[in-house]
Amino acid sequence: MLLRLVLAALCGSSSVLAADCTRETLQAGADSLVAAQAAGNPSLLKAADGLTYTENFKAGTLKTGILATALKIDHSRSSLDTTQCATYTELISASGTKPYVLGFQMHFSASGGIAKVDALTTAKGDWLFNATGTLNWAKKEDWGEIAAGKRDSRAVIQAAADAYCDIFANKSVVVPWGKPCARLEGGSYTGNGGPNDSCNVGIPSGVALVDRRYVIDETVGAVDVFLSFSGIPDSHEFRVEGGKLRFVHTLTVMTARSGKSKV
Ligand SMILES: *[C@@H]1O[C@H](CO)[C@@H](O)[C@H](O)[C@H]1NC(C)=O
Ligand SMILES: *[C@@H]1O[C@H](CO)[C@@H](O)[C@H](O)[C@H]1NC(C)=O
Numbered sequence: 558m559l560l561r562l563v564l565a566a567l568c569g570s571s572s573v574l575a576a577d578c579t580r581e582t583l584q585a586g587a588d589s590l591v592a593a594q595a596a597g598n599p600s601l602l603k604a605a606d607g608l609t610y611t612e613n614f615k616a617g618t619l620k621t622g623i624l625a626t627a628l629k630i631d632h633s634r635s636s637l638d639t640t641q642c643a644t645y646t647e648l649i650s651a652s653g654t655k656p657y658v659l660g661f662q663m664h665f666s667a668s669g670g671i672a673k674v675d676a677l678t679t680a681k682g683d684w685l686f687n688a689t690g691t692l693n694w695a696k697k698e699d700w701g702e703i704a705a706g707k708r709d710s711r712a713v714i715q716a717a718a719d720a721y722c723d724i725f726a727n728k729s730v731v732v733p734w735g736k737p738c739a740r741l742e743g744g745s746y747t748g749n750g751g752p753n754d755s756c757n758v759g760i761p762s763g764v765a766l767v768d769r770r771y772v773i774d775e776t777v778g779a780v781d782v783f784l785s786f787s788g789i790p791d792s793h794e795f796r797v798e799g800g801k802l803r804f805v806h807t808l809t810v811m812t813a814r815s816g817k818s819k820v
């Protein structure tokens with residue numbers, strides 16, 4: 558806090574970003590995203606002027622994107638990155654007419670408005686898609702706050718994510734597997750919620766996971782990575798506890814690559 562005040566005094570306007578990027582601002586922005594999605598009304602978003610929007614890594618508009626469709630929100634969870642002024646929101650709509658699982662990275666402007674929204678949308682036809690399964694498992698997991706003295710640094714959290722992402726192309730990489738650890742991929746779960754769940758249960762070879770964009774929240778040990786999975790738009794989100802992987806959630810937009818519309 559003192560450092561921020563000193564920086565504010567020294568650097569003038571560039572410090573505005575740090576000063577305004579509070580957890581409250583980020584949470585309010587993430588809440589406005591969930592409200593917009595529930596209503597199918599993108600104007601509910603706390604947007605900054607000139608907001609840019611991508612969907613499945615392609616430039617788009619809010620009006621023609623997923624936020625214009627009202628969805629029943631069965632579950633949402635947001636992590637807040639006060640260092641980058643960014644958020645990640647996982648959103649599950651399992652009980653509506655057309656189920657979806659969505660991931661949103663958002664970046665905020667110095668004034669606290671949302672300047673950039675990057676959405677990933679998965680639905681029937683995407684990798685292991687089963688929103689009911691996603692919802693069931695996601696609700697059982699504990700992504701709650703980690704006691705201040707037990708939190709990992711941003712570097713440790715990101716390193717755990719990077720090791721997991723790197724092993725797809727390099728089997729010599731040492732991944733900090735936690736025990737237990739479970740992977741929720743689409744709606745499919747590698748564990749059963751028990752103490753012996755393992756994430757080290759098979760990873761494809763020879764795939765480079767590149768163009769990684771991170772949102773990190775140390776308070777909950779979470780890092781979300783938007784990446785290109787051999788050209789397929791993908792999100793890998795991790796919960797890290799004590800430097801080790803506890804949960805992995807993936808969204809893989811198969812329908813974006815084939816150009817096929819979701820059915
Ligand atoms: C989806 O997940 C639910 C809950 O885990 C399960 O009961 C159902 O059989 C799954 N559906 C398919 C098509 O796999
Ligand atoms: C593979 O990972 C090992 C262990 O981290 C590292 O020493 C090596 O340089 C990596 N190889 C490549 C080609 O990146």
Ligand SMILES: *[C@@H]1O[C@H](CO)[C@@H](O)[C@H](O)[C@H]1NC(C)=O
Nearest residue numbers: 736737749750751752753754
């Ligand atoms: C976990 O694994 C241990 C050792 O193999 C075993 O004794 C124990 O019953 C397992 N626990 C569960 C809940 O499966």
